[in-house]
Amino acid sequence: MDEITKEHQEKASRQLVMVVSLCMVTLLFAVFSMGTGSSETLDVKTTMKIMFGIQTPSELQSDIIWGLRLPRVLMAIIAGTALATAGALMQGCLGNPLVSPLTLGVASGAALGAAIAIILGFSVYPDVAIVANAFAFSLLVVAIIIQLGSMRSVSAESYILVGIAITFISGAIVSTLTYFATDAQLSQLTHWSFGSLSRPTLEDTIWIGAIVLCLMPTVLIFAWDLNAMSLGGDDFAISTGVDPQRTRRNILILSALLTSVVISFTGLIGFVGLAAPHMSRLIIGNDYRKLIPCSAVSGSLLMLFADTAGRTLFAPVVIPVGIMLSIIGGPVFMYLLMRHRGGVM
Numbered sequence: 001m002d003e004i005t006k007e008h009q010e011k012a013s014r015q016l017v018m019v020v021s022l023c024m025v026t027l028l029f030a031v032f033s034m035g036t037g038s039s040e041t042l043d044v045k046t047t048m049k050i051m052f053g054i055q056t057p058s059e060l061q062s063d064i065i066w067g068l069r070l071p072r073v074l075m076a077i078i079a080g081t082a083l084a085t086a087g088a089l090m091q092g093c094l095g096n097p098l099v100s101p102l103t104l105g106v107a108s109g110a111a112l113g114a115a116i117a118i119i120l121g122f123s124v125y126p127d128v129a130i131v132a133n134a135f136a137f138s139l140l141v142v143a144i145i146i147q148l149g150s151m152r153s154v155s156a157e158s159y160i161l162v163g164i165a166i167t168f169i170s171g172a173i174v175s176t177l178t179y180f181a182t183d184a185q186l187s188q189l190t191h192w193s194f195g196s197l198s199r200p201t202l203e204d205t206i207w208i209g210a211i212v213l214c215l216m217p218t219v220l221i222f223a224w225d226l227n228a229m230s231l232g233g234d235d236f237a238i239s240t241g242v243d244p245q246r247t248r249r250n251i252l253i254l255s256a257l258l259t260s261v262v263i264s265f266t267g268l269i270g271f272v273g274l275a276a277p278h279m280s281r282l283i284i285g286n287d288y289r290k291l292i293p294c295s296a297v298s299g300s301l302l303m304l305f306a307d308t309a310g311r312t313l314f315a316p317v318v319i320p321v322g323i324m325l326s327i328i329g330g331p332v333f334m335y336l337l338m339r340h341r342g343g344v345m
Contacts, residue, residue: 015283015284015285015290018283018284018294019284019290019293019294019297022283022294022297022298022301023297025301026077026297026300026301026304029301029304029305029308030073030076030077030304031044031048032044032308033069033073033076033304033307033308034047034048034051034065034069034070034073035047035048036308036311036312037064037069037311037312037315038311038312038315038316039061039064041058041061042061042064042065046061047065047069050062050065051065066202067202068198070202071200071201071202071204071205072197072198072307073304073307074202074205074206074209075197075200075205075208075265075266076197076300076303076304076307076321077300077303077304078205078208078209078212078262078300079197079208079262079266079269079272079303080272080276080296080298080299080300080301080302080303080304081212081216081296081297081299081300082208082212082258082259082261082262082299083101083258083259083262083263083269083270083272083273083276083299083303084272084273084276084277084280084295084296084298084299084300084302085216085219085255085258085292085295085296085299086101086254086255086256086258086259086273087099087100087101087255087272087273087274087276087277087295087299088276088277088280088288088291088292088295089219089222089226089251089254089255089258089292090103090104090251090252090255090273091277092226092229092230092251092288093156093222093226093229093247093248093251093252094156094157094159094160094248095156095229095230095233096156096157096160097277097278098274099160100270100273100274101255101256101259101263101270101273102167102268102270102273102274103160103163103164103167103274104142104145104159104160104163104252104255105141105142105145105162105163105164105166105167105170106138106141106142106255106256106259106260106263107138107259107263107268107270108141108166108167108170108171108174109137109138109139109140109141109142109166109170110134110135110137110138110260110263110264110268111134111170111171111174111193111268112137112170112173112174113130113132113133113134113135113136113137113138113264114130114133114134114189114192114193114267115173115174115177115178115189116133116137116177117129117130117132117133117134118130118181118185118188118189118192119177119178119180119181119185119189120177124136130192130264131264131265132264134260134263134264135260135261135264138256138259138260138263138264139256139257139260141163141166141170141256142252142253142256144162144166145159145162145163145166145252146249146252146253148162156234156248159248159252191267191320192267192268193267193268193322194267194268194320194322194323195263195266195267195268195269195270195320195321195322195323195325196266196267196320196321196322197266197303197307197321198318199265199266199267200265200266204265208261208262208265211257211261212258212261212262215254215257215258216296218254219254219258219292220289220292220293222247222250222251222254222288223288223289223292224288224289225237225242225247226247226251226288227287227288227289228240228242229242229244229247230286230288259273266321267320267322268322269303269321269322269325270322270325271322271325271326271329271330272299272302272303272325272329273299275302275329276295276298276299276302277291277295277298279298279302280294280295280298283298302325302329303321303325305328306321306324306325306328306329307321307324309324309328310323310324
């Protein structure tokens, strides 16, 4: 028994070191990202001196650091954390590793809301038309799924099928609206769908970060329930005192909030919610008490890396982070899976 306990403690220590190391790498990369861009006068060293008050910046340098780079880097960390956490929650509660906010229809609902605001000019809150519609319609999609899930005959697999069906329906409506859109409206909708971290201001980023931070403790509360559901399915979870139906409903609501509060500002960013939890499982295992924090940090690092690459590879042209995530993340994700499985898919 002592040997088993010692082995467990050593494993937990190794996992903690891995998560802390990931946090340090993310922090260092955030510093590097702050000093990286198309401006020749703002390298990493100069940027750090200005941020810590050692060097007095010019007006242009101040605008670039505080008005452009800082909100972007913070938004990358916050968005990566939120989307990766939402993906881990959805995969856990539905028992399917291929589930993500895109799969379940949250993103398609946001796209429908944005299309209605841009093309039809209708919004639930005209002052911030696109953001308000994207947020409201993404939550509406989840409300429909939860309503169907309240029926006793609906299983975890049915949630996924309903999400896919809603994705197709929303896509069809968006395509119809796009057909009748003007060139300006079509351009605006296409640009929104790429997913970009340049849209939120510093004030927006602070509010989004505060909301995500408030939701994270609730996320960690569900780690035990997710462990019970993943170990032996619904029957085992019920035997441990967990209500699978209520847990799925609450987790879907929580995941939708985490996803909606980000993509309503940034546009569609979908790859992080799928890839980051998988990458974290290769590092940390399937214990959701550790998997959720690791996924959050991995998502932040992945988002930072993709955004920094998009800003620097073709500078001064900036490639939206949604595109860069697919270009960079897809092959890396495939490599990790093939390496983990001994080269056989």
